[in-house]
Amino acid sequence: MSITAIIVLKIEDYEKFEAAFASRESERTDAGINAKAYRDMDDASKAVVIETVPSKEALFAFMAKPQIQQTMRNATIQESPDVTFLDG
Template identity: 45%
Template sequence: MSVTVIVSLKVEDFDKWYAAFSSTSGKREEAGIQAKGHRNIDDPNNAVAIGTAASKEEFLGFFTTPEMQEIQKDAGVLGPPDVTFLEEA
């Protein structure tokens, strides 16, 4: 059973972050992760990605790689993300 993942990030510029997020769609698909990017209406520098992964471990294995950390840094992510994992009831 897959898990739903919500990742909330503070970013310098949403459009810059979204361009980087979009450019990694193939990498996410290869890792079995489906996600869409969203902008917080009340805080335009809050980027939120909502998606699914096979498991929490699979997601973290992908998200915490040095390559993904560098992509996030280059995309203007300002600090550690707030990540929530949900399972369907």
């Protein structure tokens, strides 16, 4: 059973974010994570990622990997993401 995660990120540059996000698609797939990134239409400093993940633990383990942490820094993410998990 999978769950949905909505991740809201404060970013500096959406193009850099988008490029960094795309660069990790194969790692997300390998981790069983299906994700799509969106730009907030009303706030250019906000990106929203909607993901289907195997579990909360799987997402947190993926996000804790050093290479993913480095990618997040390269993506101009300004602060810790706000993560909401949905079941249903």
